[in-house]
Every structure is written in structure tokens, then in C-alpha cells.
Amino acid sequence: xxxxxxxxxxxxxxxxxxxxxxxxxxxxxxxxxxxxxxxxxxxxxxxxxxxxxxxxxxxxxxxxxxxxxxxxxxxxxxxxxxxxxxxxxxxxxxxxxxxxxxxxxxxxxxxxxxxxxxxxxxxxxxxxxxxxxxxxxxxxxxxxxxxxxxxxxxxxxxxxxxxxxxxxxxx
Ligand SMILES: NC(=O)c1ccc[n+]([C@@H]2O[C@H](COP(=O)([O-])OP(=O)(O)OC[C@H]3O[C@@H](n4cnc5c(N)ncnc54)[C@H](OP(=O)(O)O)[C@@H]3O)[C@@H](O)[C@H]2O)c1
Numbered sequence: 001x002x003x004x005x006x007x008x009x010x011x012x013x014x015x016x017x018x019x020x021x022x023x024x025x026x027x028x029x030x031x032x033x034x035x036x037x038x039x040x041x042x043x044x045x046x047x048x049x050x051x052x053x054x055x056x057x058x059x060x061x062x063x064x065x066x067x068x069x070x071x072x073x074x075x076x077x078x079x080x081x082x083x084x085x086x087x088x089x090x091x092x093x094x095x096x097x098x099x100x101x102x103x104x105x106x107x108x109x110x111x112x113x114x115x116x117x118x119x120x121x122x123x124x125x126x127x128x129x130x131x132x133x134x135x136x137x138x139x140x141x142x143x144x145x146x147x148x149x150x151x152x153x154x155x156x157x158x159x160x161x162x163x164x165x166x167x168x169x170x171x
Contacts, residue, residue: 003093004118005086006100007110008037009135010161011122016131018106021052024129028156033163034104037121042092043102044085046109047071061092065109082112111136120166127159144169 047066056062063077079085103113147165
């Protein structure tokens with residue numbers, strides 16, 4: 001069994017996920033969920049998302065996709081294509097003994113990995129911000145919802161939100 005690819009994304013009600021290479025909300029509760037879903041696991045992300053975070057996150061291996069042959073950052077694995085990112089991610093996940101390979105954005109990278117994803121962990125953010133990055137269209141009929149958990153905004157959350165987990169329907 002190869003380790004399942006899971007997509008983790010926070011998506012506004014209008015589909016927006018970011019603007020000008022940044023997130024467009026402050027949602028501390030969602031950052032905690034992101035941490036829990038990714039801790040100890042290798043994460044695949046696009047170069048723009050990596051630069052917006054600015055550094056490798058502690059406790060997780062980071063695989064950055066870029067076509068730039070000169071891109072190099074200490075403490076980060078670099079891949080120049082999806083197959084290489086998957087091979088690195090699977091090897092790191094196996095070495096760490098973890099049960100998932102998170103793909104954490106942004107839009108360009110979600111679009112390419114959605115066809116391979118076994119699970120989606122979405123945070124539906126109840127806001128309609130302006131933004132230049134949107135979650136791609138995805139084949140909803142290929143997934144079934146397993147969790148739907150609405151949350152009011154906590155003290156450090158700018159919006160209310162709903163956690164939704166989906167898994168690919170097989171057979
Ligand atoms: N709300 C959320 O959950 C969430 C999560 C993550 C990111 N975001 C937001 O999403 C936005 C960024 O998304 P984005 O679509 O603009 O950028 P991105 O997906 O983060 O990065 C795109 C870059 O990744 C590299 N890349 C993509 N596919 C590749 C492939 N097959 N082979 C080699 N390299 C590849 C390319 O880098 P080079 O140009 O270097 O070649 C490409 O320009 C930001 O606003 C960010 O804040 C939101």
C-alpha cells in the first residue's frame with residue numbers, strides 16, 4: 001500500500017484561498033488543525049506557498065515544487081516535477097512511518113494533485129474575500145463527505161468556519 005495523498009486547504013465561500021501570495025484571514029483554530037494534520041509528515045507545496053510561509057515548518061519535512069534549477073533552501077527538499085515530489089514524499093513518509101502525504105497548496109499544486117488525492121481536509125471559511133488564488137474545481141462526485149463540523153469564530157479567528165473531510169469513493 002502506498003501512503004495516501006491528502007489535500008489540506010482552507011477555502012472561502014467564494015473559492016478564494018489567497019491573495020498576492022498570502023493568506024487573507026487570520027484563523028488560529030485552523031492553524032492548529034493544519035499543525036495536527038501535518039505534524040511529523042512530509043508536506044508537498046508549491047514554491048509560491050513556500051515563500052509565503054518563508055521557512056520550513058518545525059517537525060515536518062518540506063518538499064517544494066519549482067521549475068527553477070537554482071532554487072535551494074537549507075532544510076528543504078526541492079522537486080522539479082510531480083513524480084519526483086511524490087517519490088520523495090513517499091520515501092520520507094515511509095521512513096517516518098506516517099500514514100499520509102499532505103499536499104498543502106497553493107492553487108497550482110492543488111490542481112495537479114487532486115486527481116491523485118485519497119482524502120481532502122477542507123476548512124470552509126465563511127467569508128467572501130477578494131483574492132487572486134482560488135481552490136480549483138474538483139470532481140465532487142468522486143468523494144464522499146465523512147466529517148462536517150461547523151465552528152463559530154474563536155477569539156483569534158476572523159471568521160466562522162466548517163471543517164469538512166472527504167474521502168475518495170472506490171469501486
Ligand atoms: N488557503 C489555503 O489553504 C492555502 C494553502 C496554500 C497556499 N495558499 C495561497 O495560494 C497562493 C499560492 O498559490 P499559487 O497557485 O499561486 O502558487 P503555488 O501552487 O504555491 O506555487 C506555484 C509554483 O510551484 C511550482 N510548480 C507548480 N507545479 C509544478 C510542477 N509540476 N513542477 C515543478 N514546479 C511546479 C512553480 O514554481 P516556479 O515558478 O518556481 O517554477 C509554480 O510557479 C497564495 O496566495 C497562498 O497564500 C492558500
